[in-house]
Amino acid sequence: MKKLTKQMVEQISIGAAVLGTGGGGDPHIGKLMALRSIDKYGPVDILSAHELEDDDLVVPVAMIGAPSVMVEKLPSEDQIVQALSSIEQHFKQKIRAVMPIEIGGVNSLVPIVAAASKGIPILDADAMGRAFPEAQMVTFHLDGYEPGTVAMADERGNTVTYDPVDGNWSEKIARSLTVQMGGSAAMCDYALHGKDMKASAIPETLTLASSIGETLLKKYKGEETAIQELLHKLQGYSLVTGKIAGIKREVAGGFTKGIARVEGMHEDHGRRITLHFQNEQLLVMEGDTPLAITPDLISVLDRETGFPITTESLKYGARVLVIAYPCHEKWRTNKGLEVAGPCYFGYEVGYKPVELLHTSEVGE
Template sequence: MKWLNEEDIEHIAIGASVLGTGGGGDPYIGKLMALHAIRKYGPVQVITMDELKEDHWIVPISGMGSPSVLVEKIPSFEMLMAPLVAYEKASGKKIDIVMPIEIGGVNSLIPVAVAAMKGIPILDGDAMGRAFPEAQMVTFHLDGLKPELVTIADEKGNTVTIEPADGHWSEKIARSITISMGGSSIVADYGVTGTQAKKSVIPGTLTLAKKIGEILKQPRNGAVHPIEQMLTLLDGHQLFRGKAVEIKRGIEGGFTRGKAVFEGCEENNLDSCVLSFQNEHLLAEINNKPIAMTPDLIAVLDEETGMPITTEGLRYGARVIIVAFPANERWRTPIGIETAGPRYFKYPYDYTPLEILIKEFVPS
């Protein structure tokens, strides 16, 4: 995947939506932006971790805010570029490479569009291995790095530059600014050298997203269903099969928060499932007992097509298969669990790995 073509973009959009655990923004919007940028400005080169030079300057670019707002307020090319222009001006450094801050939904493809416009490569990796709702929930933070400089832009031409004390303050200040900007913004933060990136970035996640998309897009004529193939690739598990019967969803504090309730069918016909989300799916409970929890990944797939469904795209009556995958090992460390585990989001559980919860689960 040295250069991204239009088919790659299609596949990454699907795979990133799976890894985005319901969040990261609408992948369809990201796909349209990336495709349009490539057609207008030319193809995008992909750089792998082993191709990085020590002095390369790499900056993540992403959308911040509620995914529900982003659907109504699609960023322009000018809005996408503004944070990078401000970042270079404030830092005095030329950006060599951009990267996704998370491998989820629109935030996997915003950097593709920016790379095409700026004529620079994109890094095959991200700082989460999934999508998380808050700015400090990145591997840079786990390694003790702070965002020395953060630039934020909106569609009205406003650009704000901040120098936060640490990742937590970056989240608080940038989130407040984003709310003032109408609930959606574009952000550049956590600029790192090639040396720092090699230590902190989770490698190969764009390639992984592409593989997932290829699996789910293939014809349904094989002996093994594409969902089963994807679960094998990600060492994942099917948690539940059922129908959405209740969805409570609203915008609160700059996030899309809520719960979705499902009644079971077929092998789960006596079970019920509740998903809790804050932009991303963070907790799955079956029959009032946890079956998967953050930082492990939880995804909702359309039962018929296998396509991922985002938290804002989930509708009453949808027939779904709920799956889960182990998080990258960086998130299963004490600092990873402290940063993005269930207690951080005020869920009443200590983190238990997916593979243990699956073994303990007894269906009704």
């Protein structure tokens, strides 16, 4: 096992915000929490999936709710540990490792808080390969695993455990509880054993996030910019360079929902792009033409630094670059598209892979 360094936490906070496609919560909050926990409890080990024994218990740890709420109501270490301890008590088995349920924003870093405080490793894997807004949108659900006992906790000390019949009911119950818990809560679900984790989780996504962060933290080098390097790494496409010309955003039903308009600049002058998001960026349209469609990944980057901008941080006038890149192959199956494709979110477009929507070379 390797150690999770403070430098890696910095890199993961940036890289996970890219992969989080605007959702998963503010990565700066997660970074500060993770760094504080490492200072308080000591370094955290990173465990690879192949190092798991078949009967090892691995528990995903996350925050659920509207990212906009978490900017004002910061998660607490106590509620994160409280949710995890409830799962441990249920299984009556020592937890081998925790993991991010999604590789996005604060939720990539929240498990570090739990790992440090409990003295256990964090698994280098997640169950989305990105961030999604709903609890059933995980590879575990695609592969037929049930969420099992779910534990949720708020900052007041309230803890709830429940046993949903499937992932869809888990989401419905969790979202209702989240609203009552003030718009955000700590959550543990899909606690699985090593054999099942190795079969279903997407491996090495923390390593990928760290690599992306390392790329974007580099200074520009002549013609090869950090953003160009990023596009090559992700097999991605630059969709538009422009400024945010309008944004409509609201917190409703435990989500941050909205639409942002981007007016093209420089080589894209005269173009008008619309971004549709529900916690995460889910659809990019130019008039009636889709440029990228969920479950493929869409990220909004600061035009100058290349750093990702979350949906709750989008502001009028911001100079941005919108990019898109392919999702994990599990999301392109019939089940994956049923769970997280455009029709599920009510968009009247058919899914088409991002690489088929664009004829330019990867990375250009």
